[in-house]
Amino acid sequence: MIELHNIEKVYKKNDQTIRAVDGVNVSIDKGAIYGVIGFSGAGKSTLLRCVNLIERPTSGEVKLDGEDLTQLPKSKLRKERRRIGMIFQHFNLLESKTVYQNVAFPLLLDGKKGKQVEGKVKELLEFVGLADQAEKYPEELSGGQKQRVGIARALVRSPEVLLCDEATSALDPQTTDSILDLLRQIREEYHITILMITHEMQVIREICDRVAVMEDGKVIEEGTVFDIFSSPTHQTTKNFVSSVMNDKIPESILQALDSTRHVYRVTFLREQASEPILYRAATQHHVEVNVLYGQITQLQGEPFGSLIVEFIGGEKEIFKALHSIQQSVTVKEVTRDAS
Amino acid sequence: MQVDLATFWPKILEATQETIVMVAIALLFAVVIGLPLGISLVVTRKNGLLENGPLFKVLNGIVNFFRSIPFIILLVAILPITRFIVGTSIGTAAAVVPLVFFSAPYIARLVESSLLEVNPGVVEAAESMGATPWQIIYRVFLPEALSSLVLNITIATIGLVGASAMAGFVGGGGLGDLAISYGYQRFETNVMIVTVILLVVIVQTVQTLGNYISKAVRRR
Ligand SMILES: Nc1ncnc2c1ncn2[C@@H]1O[C@H](COP(=O)(O)OP(=O)(O)OP(=O)(O)O)[C@@H](O)[C@H]1O
Numbered sequence: 001m002i003e004l005h006n007i008e009k010v011y012k013k014n015d016q017t018i019r020a021v022d023g024v025n026v027s028i029d030k031g032a033i034y035g036v037i038g039f040s041g042a043g044k045s046t047l048l049r050c051v052n053l054i055e056r057p058t059s060g061e062v063k064l065d066g067e068d069l070t071q072l073p074k075s076k077l078r079k080e081r082r083r084i085g086m087i088f089q090h091f092n093l094l095e096s097k098t099v100y101q102n103v104a105f106p107l108l109l110d111g112k113k114g115k116q117v118e119g120k121v122k123e124l125l126e127f128v129g130l131a132d133q134a135e136k137y138p139e140e141l142s143g144g145q146k147q148r149v150g151i152a153r154a155l156v157r158s159p160e161v162l163l164c165d166e167a168t169s170a171l172d173p174q175t176t177d178s179i180l181d182l183l184r185q186i187r188e189e190y191h192i193t194i195l196m197i198t199h200e201m202q203v204i205r206e207i208c209d210r211v212a213v214m215e216d217g218k219v220i221e222e223g224t225v226f227d228i229f230s231s232p233t234h235q236t237t238k239n240f241v242s243s244v245m246n247d248k249i250p251e252s253i254l255q256a257l258d259s260t261r262h263v264y265r266v267t268f269l270r271e272q273a274s275e276p277i278l279y280r281a282a283t284q285h286h287v288e289v290n291v292l293y294g295q296i297t298q299l300q301g302e303p304f305g306s307l308i309v310e311f312i313g314g315e316k317e318i319f320k321a322l323h324s325i326q327q328s329v330t331v332k333e334v335t336r337d338a339s
Numbered sequence: 340m341q342v343d344l345a346t347f348w349p350k351i352l353e354a355t356q357e358t359i360v361m362v363a364i365a366l367l368f369a370v371v372i373g374l375p376l377g378i379s380l381v382v383t384r385k386n387g388l389l390e391n392g393p394l395f396k397v398l399n400g401i402v403n404f405f406r407s408i409p410f411i412i413l414l415v416a417i418l419p420i421t422r423f424i425v426g427t428s429i430g431t432a433a434a435v436v437p438l439v440f441f442s443a444p445y446i447a448r449l450v451e452s453s454l455l456e457v458n459p460g461v462v463e464a465a466e467s468m469g470a471t472p473w474q475i476i477y478r479v480f481l482p483e484a485l486s487s488l489v490l491n492i493t494i495a496t497i498g499l500v501g502a503s504a505m506a507g508f509v510g511g512g513g514l515g516d517l518a519i520s521y522g523y524q525r526f527e528t529n530v531m532i533v534t535v536i537l538l539v540v541i542v543q544t545v546q547t548l549g550n551y552i553s554k555a556v557r558r559r
């Protein structure tokens with residue numbers, strides 16, 4: 001369990017003050033994958049670095065299982081850091097060490113040697129799929145492989161928390177998927193709490209349980225991934241959501257709209273998506289329903305989607321049909337200048 | 340002008356040996372002083388591992404001070420210190436002292452620049468693992484910078500070979516001394532030529548060796 005209370009980080013440059021993190025409160029359950037998303041400069045990295053106190057917050061508390069890390073003396077803090085693994089956008093591997101030595105590095109710092117180290121390192125190299133690359137040097141590896149080394153290194157001390165700073169941002173989409181798969185597997189096999197920051201909404205959709213949206217150092221929206229994706233309230237959040245949900249109506253459809261047509265956006269959540277709501281309303285009220293555009297996808301294993309549909313028939317019948325649909329799903333009229 | 344070959348070669352040989360010994364000993368002490376100094380410059384600077392503004396300013400000032408004195412002046416200026424340390428102000432041992440004063444601050448700067456090349460992300464990664472500052476210096480900075488350190492110390496060694504030739508002025512012995520006392524003062528051109536060739540050979544050898552070692556340690 002990680003609790004961040006009123007985290008603030010202020011940088012003073014000359015006579016300018018930058019509030020990189022401005023009063024953030026977040027609490028992350030054990031075993032959860034928690035995402036923080038925001039544009040460049042929102043303060044995500046700074047916030048993440050405050051969790052293991054690589055960056056000391058100007059004020060606020062960082063509680064790990066109830067213990068405030070900001071109150072610990074340096075030597076105690078170093079010990080606590082063993083419970084928190086970290087991976088980085090640019091991997092940050094030791095170039096002068098082999099894959100094996102990189103993964104063993106945290107254990108070396110602990111003064112561990114011999115069989116114990118070897119067993120653990122091999123287990124993790126196996127887990128990340130790099131058992132046959134142990135003697136290679138980082139510069140001989142691809143980006144995805146380097147991140148796997150980074151992950152193995154972060155896990156070698158069996159931490160309870162894994163911090164990920166843009167862990168997939170330097171990778172291509174396919175490699176990103178494989179790393180996300182690996183993170184999912186980590187949660188399942190090692191029951192680690194994962195805090196990850198990203199500017200890619202797709203990453204959040206793929207693996208997070210909860211998400212916080214950051215802007216100008218503040219959390220502007222927070223909730224389960226399902227709630228944030230299905231009903232974002234803040235404009236920034238909406239932009240992030242539409243960046244992956246592909247729910248913008250194509251221009252060609254908007255152009256063809258006029259006041260005589262009845263076009264609506266119907267949004268389905270969870271079990272609603274599996275019921276023939278539209279079909280039922282159409283037959284009951286004698287109107288035709290024509291799907292112009294849309295998609296239904298899965299969010300955290302639950303169906304979610306929105307359809308742009310046109311109702312064809314008499315005004316009265318359409319009104320009735322809409323009324324009955326509205327009992328179970330969200331319906332919004334689509335006009336030419338709206339989305 | 341004719342040279343007596345029977346005394347010529349032994350003299351050259353002895354001078355070469357003196358140069359090598361002088362450079363080696365000076366290098367050893369200069370590294371022993373310059374390496375920690377260079378490390379200190381890196382860790383005490385702003386946002387360093389052990390940030391310490393006043394200490395950084397003092398160390399930085401000392402290094403700049405010695406770096407700005409031409410060797411030939413340094414040689415004479417620190418004669419009292421030389422006499423205090425080695426008990427004499429002439430001879431090979433006496434030449435080593437100003438060479439160390441000359442080279443240590445230079446090495447400190449070179450070490451500083453090598454260590455600053457180390458990816459700060461890797462240092463941060465080590466910090467996130469709970470490494471102590473000493474562990475970060477010993478296990479991250481030095482191994483990651485080793486190849487570059489070797490190249491830079493090679494440069495410093497070549498600088499020392501050049502400076503050691505000037506040590507001839509305090510009768511420090513070595514090839515420089517030989518070139519001055521025979522080649523220059525007695526117009527024995529042959530001695531001059533041979534000395535210069537030998538200095539060139541030494542410098543080439545040092546550079547080649549440095550390049551080789553630097554490459555060899557790149558992956559260790
Ligand atoms: N060491 C520092 N000194 C001064 N300002 C800083 C420092 N680190 C970060 N900042 C400022 O704090 C703000 C937040 O930076 P941060 O790196 O946390 O953003 P981010 O959300 O991670 O962005 P990105 O997606 O580009 O990584 C930025 O305005 C940045 O310029």
Ligand SMILES: [Mg+2]
Pocket residue numbers: 044045046166
């Ligand atoms: Mg960042």
